[in-house]
Amino acid sequence: MKLLISGGKGLLAGSILPYLGGRFDLAVYDIDEWDITSASKGRELMELHRPDVVLNLAAMTDVDGCEDGEDMARRVNAEGAGTVAGLCAAAGARLVHMSTDYVFDGTKGSPYREDDETGPASAYGRTKLAGERMVLERLPGAAVVRTQWLYGKGGRNFVDTITDLARRHGKVRVVNDQRGSPTWARDLAAPISSIVEKGLSGIYHVSNTGSCTWFEFAKAIFSILNMNVETSPITSGELGRKAARPANSVFDLTKLEGSTGIRMRGWMDALREYLATGG
């Protein structure tokens, strides 16, 4: 099966491409060669590669940056995604498109299901939700994979950032009022492959299992690495980020398990392996 991939230099791509490369024939591009907002470039690449499936990993992911530049974020995360879906529809290709927990407002007291009401509280979330809708409108057979709290080789992420900060300062303050499931980006390779191979459509939640706050995540990282770091819990308000983040991001993974048979492993097991192997 041939896959055409956008956003191929990002964090998720860096973590899953080695695995996908062993199962599929890949053509990989990033913004320098394929800006997903360009329909003509997309059409050219569709004609060149004639993919069975397009995997759209491209997005504007700077959550606070999106707050300042919602128009730009909308062009990429919504209209760009819609453009890719339109090209797939015209070419008879399938599409797997990535989305996020930020489509929810995070006030639900239990894990989020795919059909739960959305209510993004940030520009990033609003534009990603608009992208989901455009994709499914233009290509109802597309699969939308929502994930969260990714770390891995190939991009800046919380694990690297917090260990850098701790090494430099010996102490860190970490948000303790947002709960989610830290997810090793590499662990998305198998479910994404399965969604491609089985030709699944609709929305799927995919993450490692179990949950913690960012504070608890940091403590777990320091404990595994035997680092002695003074770690203080703070609130999101104290951190004062521009964009609002969901207080609860935890996913219900029942649909993924039922459709693919894949049971995602716990976030601590994944983190231990990531830190032991260097990703």
Ligand SMILES: NC(=O)c1ccc[n+]([C@@H]2O[C@H](COP(=O)([O-])OP(=O)(O)OC[C@H]3O[C@@H](n4cnc5c(N)ncnc54)[C@H](OP(=O)(O)O)[C@@H]3O)[C@@H](O)[C@H]2O)c1
């Ligand atoms: N990381 C997470 O925790 C997380 C959580 C939930 C969902 N997701 C979703 O997962 C997907 C992959 O995210 P990621 O973490 O791999 O993000 P990433 O590291 O920022 O990768 C996205 C890639 O897309 C590129 N890009 C930006 N605008 C583009 C455009 N107009 N055309 C083509 N490429 C463009 C980026 O290039 P530049 O770097 O040059 O901008 C980057 O290489 C995204 O859909 C994201 O929303 C990520």
